[in-house]
Amino acid sequence: MIEITSTTEQETFAVGRRLAGLLKPGDVVLLTGRLGCGKTLFTSGIGDGLGVDEPVVSPSFVLVRSYRGFLPLIHADVYRLSSTGEFEDLDLLSDAAEGVLVIEWGGVVAQALPEDFLTVDFEVKDDGQRVLSIRPSGSWRSRDLGPLAA
Ligand SMILES: Nc1ncnc2c1ncn2[C@@H]1O[C@H](COP(=O)(O)OP(=O)(O)OP(=O)(O)O)[C@@H](O)[C@H]1O
Ligand SMILES: [Mg+2]
Secondary structure, eight states, rough: OOEEOOOOOHHHHHHHHHHHHTTTTTTEEEOOOOOSSSSHHHHHHHHHHHOOOEEEEEEEESEEEOSSSSEEEEEEOTTTTOOOHHHHHHHHHHTTSSSSSEEEEEGGGGGGGOOOOOEEEEEEEEEEEEEEEEEEEEGHHHHHHHHHHO
């Protein structure tokens, strides 16, 4: 596990941007943490790093938004889903097979995912700082996450 403290929006964005540099087709990233902790901002950093040339905005009302970059970016927010069955019905994993799937509130759907994914959990401190805990699962454990902390 890697922990990164972010004091500003720009730092959170930059960690997302660095993560983009590590991503490969088929990768799944879960973002967890309370409302307003920075999940969408982090995803916009990923989008920037993937060369997406339009703003990455919250998918909370539409559930899923897709962007074109060096790799396709599929960005989902499953906050309003009430079951893993509803998540499976969206069939996001097959849509994202050639690209990168980023899921906000992903903890709810973790059991419906393949074993290889990266979790980024955001904790908001009393002073507003964010502590990002980055936890690899499955084959992510053997990947080099060092560049994220740079
Ligand atoms: N260090 C920081 N990192 C990230 N966001 C920060 C930070 N400091 C302040 N913020 C603010 O927190 C908010 C994060 O909003 P964002 O939409 O990214 O959160 P979210 O986790 O996606 O929320 P939701 O749960 O509603 O989807 C922004 O208004 C941003 O400016
Ligand atoms: Mg959001």
